[in-house]
Amino acid sequence: MTQNTHILRTKLEVETEFGAFLGDTRIRLLEAIAIHGSISQAAKKVPLSYKAAWDAIDNMNNLAEQPLVLRSAGGRQGGGTQLTAYGKKVVALYRALEAEYQAALDRLTASMHEESDNDFQQFRQLLRRMSMKTSARNQFAGEIVGMRSGQVDFEVRLRLDAENELVAVITRESAESLGLTMGMEMFAMVKSSSILLLTDTRVKTTARNHLWGEVSRIHEGPVNSEVILTLPSGKTVCAVVTHDSIGKLELQVGQQACAVFKASSVILCLQS
Known part of the structure; x- marks a missing residue:
């Protein structure tokens, strides 16, 4: 046999x-x-x-x-x-x-x-x-540099690089479950569809996260376009926007633009 x-x-x-x-x-x-x-x-x-x-x-x-x-x-x-x-x-x-x-x-x-x-x-x-992956296009590593507890929500600030921080708002229960502490290294994810783009520095928004960078690539799809911003540190942010938005903002490679997204759009992960 x-x-x-x-x-x-x-x-x-x-x-x-x-x-x-x-x-x-x-x-x-x-x-x-x-x-x-x-x-x-x-x-x-x-x-x-x-x-x-x-x-x-x-x-x-x-x-x-x-x-x-x-x-x-x-x-x-x-x-x-x-x-x-x-x-x-x-x-x-x-x-x-x-x-x-x-x-x-x-x-x-x-x-x-x-x-x-x-x-x-x-x-x-x-x-x-054990080889599970995530579909979120934007993934960042950062160190916790600030935390603020509210009655319901819990605000976390992560340092991405020397010039930029990322703000996330999660529930108190989630914060307790993750065991968050100052200086802890976390993994942050943001869906590309949750990111808006601005080019006017005078525009004010209620969104907590504003990451300025240079448009390094524009990938046009059948319905939407994918725009990649490169931050001064070399890190990148991906946003998916409509073709109309590209036209209205007159976005071009080499242009300065800002990735804007709500703190509630950020998902925090801790590798066990």
Whole structure:
């Protein structure tokens, strides 16, 4: 009788305390950027769409303590794009961890012949459930620098960088459940559809969050357009707005604009 042989082959997913950060696809994108010096050529090599490649870079730079990728203007062909010294170290560390990870899986596989097929299938299902992702386009890591408790709501201020803070309002129950304390590092998510754009510095709004940056990309869709603002620190904010709004604001790449969103639109997460 032939014995079934199960082999575990999986791709390493690296997470910070703020959530998903690196995976095989993103690492291959970084390696391709290092080789080609062009985001468009690197995206084709992976392969990824041009937009998906930029989205991945924006997300990594937003979550990292330092930028992994530096870019310069150059239109749709990508201009000059290169890994920072920090980015090169991250890639090297990932590949080293990947080798150790696979070695551990090989040892686990070797012992699985003593387990039932049902146990193996349950283990695979558990791994799938543990790889849950979020659909929120804007994900930021920040340190709690202010808290204010009200009768019902609880206000939290996160420092995103040297120039910008993000304000979130959650329930007191949520704050108690998360065990929030000053200096704690949190993960904040904001849906792109919750963000409004302004270009006039004289306009006042009741929204607590105003993040000024430069329009770095405009991706036009069949109904709405996706606008990416790059903050001075290199972090990015994505907003989905109508084509009419693009026209009324006369938005163009290189223009200064402000991402505006309510504190109640911010979701706070704590990686356990």
